[in-house]
Amino acid sequence: MITKETIRNLAILSRLEFTEDELAKYTQSMDDIFNYANLLKNIETSHVAPSSHAIPIQNVFREDFVIPYENIDKILSNAPEAEAHSFVVPQILAD
Amino acid sequence: MSILNLSALNLSKKIKNKELSSTEITKAFLAQTHKTNAELNSFLIITEKEALATAAKVDAKVAAGQTLEGLEGVPIAIKDNICIQDLPCTCSSRILEGFKPPYNATVIEKIKALNMPIIGKTNMDEFAMGSSTETSAFGITRNPWNTNCVPGGSSGGSAVAVSSLQAPLSLGSDTGGSIRQPASFCGVVGLKPTYGRVSRYGLIAFASSLDQIGPFSQTVEDSAHLLNVICGHDKKDSTSQNIAAEDFTANLQNPINGLKVGIPEELYNTLSGDIKEEYEKVIKKLSGEGVIFETIKLPSLDYALATYYIIAPAEASSNLSRYDGVRFGHRNKEAKSLIEMMTKSRSEGFGAEVKRRILIGSYVLSSGYYDAYYKKAQQVRTLIKEDFNKAFSTYDVIFSPTTPTPAFKIGEKSSNPLEMYLSDIMTIPVNMAGLPGISIPSSIYNGLPLGIQLVSNVLTESKLLNIANIFEKVINFNVNKNAFINT
Amino acid sequence: MTSWEAVIGLEIHAQLTTNTKTFCNCSAEFGATANTHICPVCTGMPGVLPVLNKNVVEYAIKLGLATNCSISGHNEFARKNYFYPDLPKGYQISQFDKPICLKGHMDVVVEGKESKIGITRIHMEEDAGKLVHQGSDNIKGATHSFVDLNRSSVPLLEIVSEPDIRNAKEAVAYMEKVKQILQYLEICDGNMEEGSMRCDANVSIRKKGETSLGTKAEVKNLNSFKSVEKAINLEIERQIDILEEGGTIIQETRHYNEATNSTKSLRSKEEAHDYRYFPDPDLVPIVISSEWVEEVRKSLPELPEARRNRYMADYALNEYDALYITSEKSLADFFENTLKFINKPKDIVNWLMSDVAAYIKSKQLSVNATKLTPELLAGMISLLSAGSISGKIAKDVILEIFETGKNAQQIVSEKGLAQVSDEGAIKQAIEQVLQENHESVESIKNGKVQAIGFLVGQVMKKTGGKANPGLANKLLKELLGIS
Known part of the structure; x- marks a missing residue:
């Protein structure tokens, strides 16, 4: 059972904010979706290993040598606010 | 015959034997794009200048007597979740406002190296989350067969581009059917390669363990040629398959006598009566060519959709955390504190469906629900892989409709997310198992195309394309597209 | 007071001295101008993917072997999800339920008493970037902050001890031991000032003789050995005061302030933390075969204990001297390099423990960072033992070497310091x-x-x-x- 409180907590965790109306809508649609997803309870999996990948690959590595990146300015020019060759963010701790 | 009606392979031949220049071809497709885009809204940006510059380069090579390779000089459209350096890349989302990638996706490096003119970036469901291209922040894309219908999604723009002859080829991405479903809705060929066949580097992630880039084209043969261009191991993608290169066009004409095809009843039985009849006709036609069809059971497929709508949002909720207004994209400038800035930027930047997937994903990963949903879904994923594996020990290929219905009406499903999700029921299991799958047009139903989906074992695209190529010839889906040119 | 016993566990983050970052080819070097060691991957640009630096795994195996851990055959990376401006992807790539090293231990000696400190786990993870607060020296009072991502994705090993530590001195001894091993393995420079080693302490207390654990507090921001000692003592006293006054300990995180020597509770954020760990789908499992482990084992350098024993056996050093000389790898290496020029181990040790030690301590330098080389030290000892200079003069000569880097013979002849035997x-x-x-x-x-x-x-x-x-x-x- 998905409640408004569930959605409210998930919103804080996800850095999202909703109006009361949106909260109600998401509560309803998520409840529908999880009612459907609960059909997974019908399938026995206690001895099944979970798969994180579609196809198993292992041990992919990179050698430890430096390749300086040449387009740093193109990264910084994407910043909504930049100063002193840095990204700028507003006050972290409110007064 | 118009330039626009030619297959990519024929265009490439004509460039090579100097019947047509790359510039003529590129101009023809650009003109069609300009003419039709206002109504269809398949392109978010049209990169005319860059495309013509590339075409001119190819023509100069021809003039200098240099040999061209593969699809060199043939234009292509790119889904707007694939990064091209210095061009806006939006994923059809406001959150990526102003973002210009500082680098090229690996597939773009390959396309640029081959001098394929890029016509533009195509519309899509926001962050590829949707099955109708209606969740785009930049307007819906319309189906050229019936402009009151959706083109499917999420790669709706790329499917429409090929279907409406705006480009002979395009690239899309497929996480749960986002290439095959719109290909089916728009009457074109769409191929999702094996997971890891094509590098994901530079593909803006939706669900990392499911995403795969693939081609749209008019013919199976064209998709085989384009796969030759974009595939290959990439050191920048840890999940990329490190295997020897092969030519996917080499076996296209191999005979398929005695081919064994499995039809999973879990998928086939969901069809409604008269649509089922359409597919019965296709099966009958192919059986006449010595193909053996058998109904099979893949019991875990009943759970594939539920599994998908847990795993994909879980990965997505995490993949979308980087859109925080700090380094790129949309930022709310009025916010007084960091947390307010992040929260407002994300709330303003993401659309409703993306937010829903973030909520679903955060929920299934949160403590207390992880085992019941996320871990459970990963276990079912294992069962889906095992079911397919078993089937491939007997059958060469798995056959099903690509979608349960032809293209639906715009707005028809947008108020009911679960119903929208159900339209992916045929295509989703394939991504769960990382298999290659292709959709080819099979018939017209009420003026809209239907498609069949063929799926083969991992890394057997060569065989899959061979079978699809022969099926394509047998089915002979031959539609006069002059109507599309004259819109 | 004496009826209480402290139970302490340490979480040490060691920054590895690999050439490049954990998941991209950017330099991992410390101290560069802001945002000059960055690329699309470590700044979390849309569409990028991580590829693991093999040396991070090798370094982790080395530390695991040197601390008697078992090495996990199957390893996975997980995403730890939280929002912070120094964390570009909105998640940190770390290891969660499958760490690379498990169940090790180290022996530490405090005031002649040896105790065994268990190591719960060691895992690999990437570091976050750095925030430079503006308008104030720290986050409180800052009006805005600059984000520098040079450190983003630099590799770390997190070393988690069992709660086997009983007092602040033991905690410091354990940390020194960890630092010593990291330096011997040459996988971390151990420089606490630059943040190459950072420490959090979990502290609880209980009545002596009890076996159950009390409620713990986590003390963060321990950036020097002194901080570790002071903060732990402070926390033990704070908890004793509370319990003796009939209060209860709250499980919380406390921030140590070195300037005021006090700790302060970090207000719990308005949200409950839920990191939503899950296996990172962009990375593949790392399978470590026993062959790989053996290969790394063969490449391990001689560790402090082995060296100490060898010095006692081969050079007849007493235990105290051997311990001193092997306390830092750089010192032990200096000793051995000097031996190559002059075979007088006891004389070398005496100089290293007296005049050399005094000089580097006063200048706060490592033994490698002065103008005195093993060859120069050997030259000086050789003049002294030949009777060419007196012991008193030798003390002046070595100072002169430190200042000028000239050899002893040259100094002696330039200054006319040769011993008079006429x-x-x-x-x-x-x-x-x-x-x-x-x-x-x-x-x-x-x-x-x-x-x-x-x-x-x-x-x-x-x-x-x-x-x-x-x-x-x-x-x-x-x-x-x-x-």
Whole structure:
């Protein structure tokens, strides 16, 4: 059972904010979706290993040598606010 | 015959034997794009200048007597979740406002190296989350067969581009059917390669363990040629398959006598009566060519959709955390504190469906629900892989409709997310198992195309394309597209 | 007071000295200008993917072997999801339920008492970037902050100890031991000032004899050995005060302030933390075969204990000296390199423990960072043992080497410091001393033989320290007619 409180907590965790109306809508649609997803309870999996990948690959590595990146300015020019060759963010701790 | 009606392979031949220049071809497709885009809204940006510059380069090579390779000089459209350096890349989302990638996706490096003119970036469901291209922040894309219908999604723009002859080829991405479903809705060929066949580097992630880039084209043969261009191991993608290169066009004409095809009843039985009849006709036609069809059971497929709508949002909720207004994209400038800035930027930047997937994903990963949903879904994923594996020990290929219905009406499903999700029921299991799958047009139903989906074992695209190529010839889906040119 | 016992566990983050970051080819070097060691991957640009630096795995295996851990055959990376402006992807790639090293231990000695500290786990993870707060020295009061991503994705090993530590001194000894091993393995420079080693302490207390654990507090921001010691003592006292007044300990995170030597509770954020760990789908499992582990084991350098034992056996050093010399790898290496030039282990050790130690301590330098090289030290010892300079002069010579980097022979000849062993010259000095010190001469003649030492000292003074003291003593006795 998905409640408004569930959605409210998930919103804080996800850095999202909703109006009361949106909260109600998401509560309803998520409840529908999880009612459907609960059909997974019908399938026995206690001895099944979970798969994180579609196809198993292992041990992919990179050698430890430096390749300086040449387009740093193109990264910084994407910043909504930049100063002193840095990204700028507003006050972290409110007064 | 118009330039626009030619297959990519024929265009490439004509460039090579100097019947047509790359510039003529590129101009023809650009003109069609300009003419039709206002109504269809398949392109978010049209990169005319860059495309013509590339075409001119190819023509100069021809003039200098240099040999061209593969699809060199043939234009292509790119889904707007694939990064091209210095061009806006939006994923059809406001959150990526102003973002210009500082680098090229690996597939773009390959396309640029081959001098394929890029016509533009195509519309899509926001962050590829949707099955109708209606969740785009930049307007819906319309189906050229019936402009009151959706083109499917999420790669709706790329499917429409090929279907409406705006480009002979395009690239899309497929996480749960986002290439095959719109290909089916728009009457074109769409191929999702094996997971890891094509590098994901530079593909803006939706669900990392499911995403795969693939081609749209008019013919199976064209998709085989384009796969030759974009595939290959990439050191920048840890999940990329490190295997020897092969030519996917080499076996296209191999005979398929005695081919064994499995039809999973879990998928086939969901069809409604008269649509089922359409597919019965296709099966009958192919059986006449010595193909053996058998109904099979893949019991875990009943759970594939539920599994998908847990795993994909879980990965997505995490993949979308980087859109925080700090380094790129949309930022709310009025916010007084960091947390307010992040929260407002994300709330303003993401659309409703993306937010829903973030909520679903955060929920299934949160403590207390992880085992019941996320871990459970990963276990079912294992069962889906095992079911397919078993089937491939007997059958060469798995056959099903690509979608349960032809293209639906715009707005028809947008108020009911679960119903929208159900339209992916045929295509989703394939991504769960990382298999290659292709959709080819099979018939017209009420003026809209239907498609069949063929799926083969991992890394057997060569065989899959061979079978699809022969099926394509047998089915002979031959539609006069002059109507599309004259819109 | 004495009825309480502290239970302490440490979480140490060690920054690895790989050339590149964990998941991209950017330099991992410390101290560069802001945002000059960045690329699309470590700044979390849309569409990028991580590829693991193999050395991070090798370094982790090395540390695991050196701390008696078992190495996990199957390893996965997980995403730890939270929002912070120094965390570009909105998640940190770390290891969660499948860490690379498990169940090790280290022996530490405090005031002659040895104890075994268990290691729960060691795991690999990437570091976050750095925030530079503006308008104030720290986050509180800052009006805005700059984000520098040079450090973003630099590799870390997190070393989690069992709660086996019982007091602050033991905690420091354990940390020093960890630092020593990291340095011996050459996988971390151990520089706490630059943040290459950072520590959090979990502290709880209980009545002596009890076996259950009390409620713990996590103390963060321990950036020096002194901070570790002070903050732990502070936290133990705070908890004892609370419990003795009948209060209860709250499980919380406390921030240590070195300037005021106090800790402060970090207000719990408005949300409950839920990191939503899950396996990172962009990375593949790392399978470590026993062959790989053995290969790394063979490449391990000699560790402190082994070196100490070898020094005692091969060079006849006593345990105290051997411990001292092996306490830092750089010192032990210096010792061995000096031995290559002169085979006088005890003399080398004496110099390293006295004048060299004093100099590097006063300048706060490592033994490698001065102008004194093993060859120069050997040269100086060689002059001394040949009798070419006196011990007193040698002390001046070594200081001169530290300042100029010149060799001892050159210094001695430039400054005319060679020891005088010419009997005539010394006799001349003795005669003058005898004339100037009648009283001493009288008392010696009256049987107070020990006053002769004073006269020898006067002769040395007269010769600017250059007279061979043994010869001066012998000649004095002859002239005074004492046998």
